[in-house]
Amino acid sequence: MTVLLTITVLVLVAIAIWQMTKMFELSQLKTAQTEIANDTDNKYNGYLMFAFLIFIYGITIFSFWKYGKVLLPEAASAHGGDYDYLMLISFVIIFFVQTLTQALLHYYAYKYRGEKGKKALFFADNDRLEFIWTIIPVIVLAGLILWGLYTWTNIMDVNDEDDPLIVELYAQQFNWTARYGGEDNVLGLANVRMIDINRANVLGLDESDPNASDDVIVKELHLPVGRKVNFKFRSQDVLHSAYMPHFRAQMNCVPGMTTEFSFTPTITTEQMRLNPDVVDKVKRTNKIRAERAANGEPNSDPWEFDYVLLCNKICGKSHYNMQMKIIVETEEEYNAWMESQQTFSQTMAPAE
Amino acid sequence: MSTIAEAQVAHHADDHADDHDHHHHKETFITKYIFSQDHKMISKQYLITGLIMGFIGIAMSLLFRMQLAWPGESFPIFEAVLGRWAPDGVMDADVYLALVTIHGTIMVFFVLTAGLSGTFSNLLIPLQIGARDMASGFLNMLSYWMFFLSSVIMVISLFVEAGPAAAGWTIYPPLSALPMAQPGSGMGMTLWLVSMAVFIASSLLGSLNYIVTVINLRTKGMSMTRLPLTIWAFLVTAIIGVISFPVLLSAALLLIMDRSFGTSFFLSDIFIQGEVLHYQGGSPVLFEHLFWFLGHPEVYIVILPAMGMVSEVMSVNARKPIFGYRAMIASILAIAFLSTIVWGHHMFISGMNPFLGSVFTFTTLLIAIPSAVKAFNWITTLWKGNLQLNAGMLFSIGMVSTFITGGLTGIILGDSTLDINVHDTYFVVAHFHLVMGISALYGLFAGVYHWFPKMFQGRMMNKNLSYIHFWVTAVGSYGIFFPMHFVGMAGVPRRYYENTAFPMFDELTDVQVLMTVFALITAAAQLVFAYNFVRSIFYGKRGPQNPWNATTLEWTAPQEHFHGNWAGAIPHVHRWPYDYSKTYENGEYIIEGQDFVPQTLPLQEDEEELHH
Numbered sequence: 001m002t003v004l005l006t007i008t009v010l011v012l013v014a015i016a017i018w019q020m021t022k023m024f025e026l027s028q029l030k031t032a033q034t035e036i037a038n039d040t041d042n043k044y045n046g047y048l049m050f051a052f053l054i055f056i057y058g059i060t061i062f063s064f065w066k067y068g069k070v071l072l073p074e075a076a077s078a079h080g081g082d083y084d085y086l087m088l089i090s091f092v093i094i095f096f097v098q099t100l101t102q103a104l105l106h107y108y109a110y111k112y113r114g115e116k117g118k119k120a121l122f123f124a125d126n127d128r129l130e131f132i133w134t135i136i137p138v139i140v141l142a143g144l145i146l147w148g149l150y151t152w153t154n155i156m157d158v159n160d161e162d163d164p165l166i167v168e169l170y171a172q173q174f175n176w177t178a179r180y181g182g183e184d185n186v187l188g189l190a191n192v193r194m195i196d197i198n199r200a201n202v203l204g205l206d207e208s209d210p211n212a213s214d215d216v217i218v219k220e221l222h223l224p225v226g227r228k229v230n231f232k233f234r235s236q237d238v239l240h241s242a243y244m245p246h247f248r249a250q251m252n253c254v255p256g257m258t259t260e261f262s263f264t265p266t267i268t269t270e271q272m273r274l275n276p277d278v279v280d281k282v283k284r285t286n287k288i289r290a291e292r293a294a295n296g297e298p299n300s301d302p303w304e305f306d307y308v309l310l311c312n313k314i315c316g317k318s319h320y321n322m323q324m325k326i327i328v329e330t331e332e333e334y335n336a337w338m339e340s341q342q343t344f345s346q347t348m349a350p351a352e
Numbered sequence: 353m354s355t356i357a358e359a360q361v362a363h364h365a366d367d368h369a370d371d372h373d374h375h376h377h378k379e380t381f382i383t384k385y386i387f388s389q390d391h392k393m394i395s396k397q398y399l400i401t402g403l404i405m406g407f408i409g410i411a412m413s414l415l416f417r418m419q420l421a422w423p424g425e426s427f428p429i430f431e432a433v434l435g436r437w438a439p440d441g442v443m444d445a446d447v448y449l450a451l452v453t454i455h456g457t458i459m460v461f462f463v464l465t466a467g468l469s470g471t472f473s474n475l476l477i478p479l480q481i482g483a484r485d486m487a488s489g490f491l492n493m494l495s496y497w498m499f500f501l502s503s504v505i506m507v508i509s510l511f512v513e514a515g516p517a518a519a520g521w522t523i524y525p526p527l528s529a530l531p532m533a534q535p536g537s538g539m540g541m542t543l544w545l546v547s548m549a550v551f552i553a554s555s556l557l558g559s560l561n562y563i564v565t566v567i568n569l570r571t572k573g574m575s576m577t578r579l580p581l582t583i584w585a586f587l588v589t590a591i592i593g594v595i596s597f598p599v600l601l602s603a604a605l606l607l608i609m610d611r612s613f614g615t616s617f618f619l620s621d622i623f624i625q626g627e628v629l630h631y632q633g634g635s636p637v638l639f640e641h642l643f644w645f646l647g648h649p650e651v652y653i654v655i656l657p658a659m660g661m662v663s664e665v666m667s668v669n670a671r672k673p674i675f676g677y678r679a680m681i682a683s684i685l686a687i688a689f690l691s692t693i694v695w696g697h698h699m700f701i702s703g704m705n706p707f708l709g710s711v712f713t714f715t716t717l718l719i720a721i722p723s724a725v726k727a728f729n730w731i732t733t734l735w736k737g738n739l740q741l742n743a744g745m746l747f748s749i750g751m752v753s754t755f756i757t758g759g760l761t762g763i764i765l766g767d768s769t770l771d772i773n774v775h776d777t778y779f780v781v782a783h784f785h786l787v788m789g790i791s792a793l794y795g796l797f798a799g800v801y802h803w804f805p806k807m808f809q810g811r812m813m814n815k816n817l818s819y820i821h822f823w824v825t826a827v828g829s830y831g832i833f834f835p836m837h838f839v840g841m842a843g844v845p846r847r848y849y850e851n852t853a854f855p856m857f858d859e860l861t862d863v864q865v866l867m868t869v870f871a872l873i874t875a876a877a878q879l880v881f882a883y884n885f886v887r888s889i890f891y892g893k894r895g896p897q898n899p900w901n902a903t904t905l906e907w908t909a910p911q912e913h914f915h916g917n918w919a920g921a922i923p924h925v926h927r928w929p930y931d932y933s934k935t936y937e938n939g940e941y942i943i944e945g946q947d948f949v950p951q952t953l954p955l956q957e958d959e960e961e962l963h964h
Binding site for chain 1: 445446449519520524525526527530533534619620621622623624626628633634635636637670671672673674675676677678679701702703706709710713714717718720721724725727728729730731732734735736737738739740741742745746749752753756757760761763764767768769770772773775776777812813814815816817819820823824826827830831834835837838839841842843845847848849850851852853854855856858859860861863869872873876877880892893895899900930932933934935947
């Protein structure tokens with residue numbers, strides 16, 4: 001069906017192109033045949049320039065109307081609000097400049113289209129004009145730079161204040177593992193050289209390190225709402241990137257070094273599922289999935305919203321499916337979940 | 353009028369000493385068409401090689417765009433083109449990554465670096481500065497043939513059994529270093545690295561030649577401030593190429609050492625497929641620094657020549673001087689300088705120290721200032737002009753439009769804070785395709801349409817086909833890349849074989865289909881260009897010697913090509929290249945009935961030197 005549709009579209013486009021050629025040719029029958037633009041060409045292309053301006057505005061409005069709703073819902077982390085606000089302001093500036101400059105560019109192209117005998121203005125220089133449009137970007141950018149750097153410094157300041165929860169996110173082709181510090185909230189030492197698959201030491205923890213024995217290793221990330229989390233990232237094979245779009249958080253995982261990022265989740269999974277934007281999104285998505293189910297296609301189970309951790313650095317064949325579920329819950333729920341997990345020393349097979 | 357004629361006769365007369373009679377050398381087929389040392393032939397060789405590579409690159413993008421729009425669907429075309437990498441017509445995930453990788457490599461290096469800068473630097477530098485050829489014709493020939501060799505190696509790598517390089521065009525190790533991480537990181541990656549090493553050597557030979565030629569071989573009177581902006585752009589591009597390409601070579605060499613000789617420059621602590629590798633102490637972040645030390649200047653190596661050509665084509669067709677000539681030169685220099693100290697903005701979340709991120713945010717956003725100056729100057733150049741809307745002019749206006757649209761989102765990506773959540777998503781893909789991909793391609797097309805008569809003995813391309821080419825491409829490019837920003841803002845990562853593993857991306861399939869349909873249409877329009885290009889080489893109508901009524905020197909050279917460019921003496925230059933529509937105080941054109949004054953004409957009595 002889609003193939004047929006594509007072919008139809010392509011055929012129609014080909015016909016349109018053919019018709020346009022004829023139109024251009026017919027419009028020039030009266031004038032001398034030359035490959036240099038004449039007044040008729042200037043006129044048609046001038047009008048098209050104006051039409052193109054309308055097209056640019058049109059596709060902008062269309063995209064916002066049609067795709068505005070697919071954007072990420074409100075930020076679920078403490079710094080996410082600042083991030084979204086800075087993004088909003090940047091977009092307001094961008095759209096103001098975009099609307100204005102595209103209008104000038106295409107309107108001038110239309111307005112000053114060439115005509116035989118018309119005289120262009122010899123206008124080579126104007127210091128005042130140039131000063132104005134140098135200084136305005138300087139001021140606006142200075143503001144954006146300062147604001148951006150202030151926010152950046154705050155976000156990237158990973159410290160131990162406020163008793164943060166320490167969590168390691170461990171990447172490998174093509175899955176994620178999370179490790180908690182356990183009772184002492186301290187991660188045991190680890191290195192890929194200590195990995196012992198036979199004894200289920202998959203993250204290479206140092207068995208002689210007392211801090212390691214109570215570490216908890218899981219395949220689903222649970223976070224208590226309202227408590228700061230300091231993430232430590234490791235990778236065992238190639239570069240990966242831990243991308244948590246709902247929390248406006250991302251950091252690469254680099255073999256040979258530990259990287260860090262810190263944020264405080266502010267909205268539990270349950271609360272987020274009640275967010276009107278998310279409710280709408282789930283409704284739309286499940287409609288698509290119901291259609292698939294009706295057609296007997298895969299990926300058709302109904303979906304329930306969950307936070308998710310994605311890999312966002314090309315890492316090989318299954319890069320597109322390297323994910324882990326994130327659950328933000330209340331302190332009590334989190335503690336109950338943690339209680340039910342086994343520690344590293346419990347899961348390790350005894351030495352042979 | 354008589355004074356003009358006399359002046360011209362006079363300066364021709366005392367210049368016959370310069371006449372070297374280059375065109376009397378006997379040339380065989382091989383020295384004329386294959387191992388030619390004539391810059392005009394070399395430029396055509398660059399252009400045609402670049403265009404062929406471009407068609408391969410664009411065809412690849414169509415294949416993976418189809419996979420994105422209709423994931424997992426079976427297409428006979430996949431089976432026909434990809435063979436066993438598309439069993440039953442369903443694209444394999446590894447080959448998807450290979451297509452993305454080679455598409456990027458080909459478009460950035462082979463089309464937009466060699467095809468654009470190689471073609472037009474070669475064609476225009478000697479012709480516009482008034483030289484008989486490049487400083488070294490032999491090195492120039494060598495440069496082309498090394499480029500040809502690297503293209504051949506890159507194409508051969510597509511036929512390697514385990515597949516071509518597939519680690520993304522940035523080839524970050526360890527993925528690119530370890531064949532067990534990805535099949536494409538075996539022989540395919542070795543060929544990729546060899547091809548790029550040869551390419552870098554070619555680029556350096558070319559760049560050194562351009563720099564020496566511009567500095568030493570300008571004709572009498574052609575001071576630096578009388579150079580057309582094209583030449584300024586080519587010169588500065590060559591300089592940043594010489595500064596940054598060697599760093600990529602060193603990165604490639606170190607990566608070859610890591611891959612083949614067991615060193616640990618970029619690798620450490622790796623456990624893969626059940627065993628620990630011996631690598632210790634290296635860092636992939638070091639590779640990222642080395643790569644982007646070239647990689648970022650590279651995007652300016654791509655866009656600066658396009659900017660230079662757009663400035664020139666726009667001024668000629670607006671029948672007005674380029675607005676703010678000196679500011680344009682200053683902004684080229686500022687952009688070039690800043691381009692070498694912003695590479696870290698590709699690495700905000702690489703694990704690099706956040707303070708370093710702050711520094712790179714600062715330098716990156718500064719680039720917006722000279723860029724804004726350029727955009728405003730172009731717009732002002734159109735104001736009160738007498739715009740001759742030839743295809744070259746349309747592509748120049750289109751370039752300003754996409755450069756603004758794509759450039760503005762750079763304010764978001766260059767801001768380390770805002771980069772966090774859009775890094776490596778489709779937002780980035782949309783940004784750089786508009787600002788350097790499409791814009792540079794528009795520059796290339798503007799150049800081809802404008803200088804085609806200079807390249808092919810006065811033949812001109814068909815204008816109606818060229819209008820269709822422009823308008824379909826203009827609409828299509830926005831159709832592909834504007835909605836793409838929204839996909840990125842929704843959090844969809846780039847380089848995903850399909851987005852079906854995440855229900856949150858289900859409703860975005862719609863957008864993917866829309867973008868792919870636009871991509872197919874836009875690609876079809878490039879066939880119109882290809883047809884027009886090939887047909888015009890053989891059957892194009894011959895126009896006048898100076899079809900666009902331009903002031904610059906290349907149009908004073910005769911249409912037929914011979915080694916040496918000018919039959920008689922090399923013309924001398926007496927004024928800047930932008931005396932369009934210049935009048936005396938009484939409103940009369942300097943030359944009666946002609947709205948431009950060639951650079952070769954001396955200043956007239958009562959004429960003020962009004963520019964800069």
